[in-house]
Amino acid sequence: MSQDRLIEIETGILAKNDLYAQANRARLAERSILAVNLVSSPGSGKTTLLCKTIEALGGQPLGVIEGDQQTQNDADRIRATGARAVQVNTGKGCHLDGHMVGHAMDHLDLAPGSLLFIENVGNLVCPAAFDLGEDGKVAILSVTEGEDKPLKYPDMFTAARLAILNKIDLAPHCDVDLDLYEANLRRVNPGIEILRLSARTGEGMADWIDWLRAQLADKSAPEAAE
């Protein structure tokens, strides 16, 4: 029996997740694979955007990890484009974690220089806290959700590098103020990049594809170029 009455720990509650995330990050770096974690509330258009993105990227090697509590629907939609996809069902879980993503990466076995899209469980709260080893989070916000969402759920938008305002084709039909969306995003994350887009009409898609290609180029650039 230890004599100590107090055991000092000082470790993060999510330390285990962080270890899995670090291992994922190292594997991705080794193969210069760019991993993008798409986060949003349910139905903002993540899968639709991914299908259009895969088409637009042409021959770019890529894979998709789909996270949902239930169903294979989203992985099936991705596979219909010809791309490889692994569905992860989290059951009661409200987010993907580093461990699940590591397993899914084993199944995808992506070639060097690939792009890995991770579509997180539709949820504006929990996925913000779980590092998956990704290069960056991209938050999708559709214009019908309300301009105040960044203020109500700041953590997700603070954690994101880029925000995509999706479904702008609907803007003329609803009373939405796109500038107010942007102002509220910058209020919770002054450094965030913002793109306005419609996955339906393709408006804004070119900027998103450019953004992805620039990130890919950075990732595969030799260390010396830093």
Added chain:
Amino acid sequence: MHEMSLCEGIRRVIEDQARKHNVARIRRVRVEIGRFAGVETGALHFAFDVVMRGSVAEGAELVTLELPGRAMCYDCMKEVEIMDRLDPCPTCGGGKLMPQGGDEMRIKDLEVA
């Protein structure tokens, strides 16, 4: 919302530590939670009691210590302490604040029974 999985994380750490230090019973667990960690302490206490059942920390007291929220003001370029995520900069009144901490979720220590 994920207080349950946080408590599962706490349980794993406690069980590892209990094995390492060869202790059979934990009486008190102290955790440090940042103001911006998005953790609801009421829900955390509730989940803690449920998740610790059958472990060395069953029935243990959970103590949450709050850590301040810090942010970088993009207007005056100072690091400031704020109480609420959407508070203006206490120094210059600016509204462009980038959190620099306050999202901590740490287990500080365990008290052995």
